[in-house]
Amino acid sequence: MAVREDKQTAVAELTDQFRSSTATVLTEYRGLTVAELKQLRRQLGDGAAYTVAKNTLAKRAATEAGIDGLEELFKGPTALAFVSGDPVEAAKSIRDFGKAHPALIIKGGVFEGQTISADEVRRLADLESREVLLAKLAGAMKANLSKAAALFQAPLSKTVRLAAALQEKREQGGE
Missing domain, CATH: 1.20.5 (Single alpha-helices involved in coiled-coils or other helix-helix interfaces)
Known part of the structure; x- marks a missing residue:
């Protein structure tokens, strides 16, 4: 029973993050070291929280937050960058980190409540x-x-x- 409660708490926290974020970027982090993940978190700064989550819990949280179209992105190891600040700056940080560390793959994301593709995340990063x-x-x-x-x-x-x-x-x- 305690495991179920932990999962419910995790889903509730993820749901809140989906709802309160201006944007969310889904990435695959397979092959990155713990030190590299820390570096990415520092690079994102205070405007974003980078969270590794189980796909089933993240998928359930997205559904509860009213976000559709992410189901296909929850395959393989997934981490979510919940952006509370400027989504353009966060997208740039993730893109630049991905150029330096090819193991980081942008899968897609959510911007203003709408699902966006990996290419759209990169276009967002190209904005000023x-x-x-x-x-x-x-x-x-x-x-x-x-x-x-x-x-x-x-x-x-x-x-x-x-x-x-x-x-x-x-x-x-x-x-």
Whole structure:
């Protein structure tokens, strides 16, 4: 009975992690050493938790969390990176670690409640970080505001120049 309770607790914890994560990346870690797994966890930082889980428990937790389409990914040794921070940064960390350690294989994942393939995880890793995208957006908006301000000032300055020219013409004609 105690084993069953342990499994129920594990499923409940995994379900909570699935529900509270912005993204989840499933990987196969066969061939990685404990030291390499620690290195991956450090590389992911505070924004993600890397957990090795039994496939049956993880599959049940995903189903309880309302996530469908992961059944095929739960084959072989599976570890889950539950991302609470920026999913792009976590995907980049996993991709880069996988390049340095070919034993780490990205199987797929979950992003915004939808199942994504390994290729989609890699495409997510190719995106720029949220901060960079926001900075680019702010720069573009600032440039457009500057153009708008110049556009709004143009008729006013033209009007002032026209009035000055008329005034000058009147002064010349009145002499």
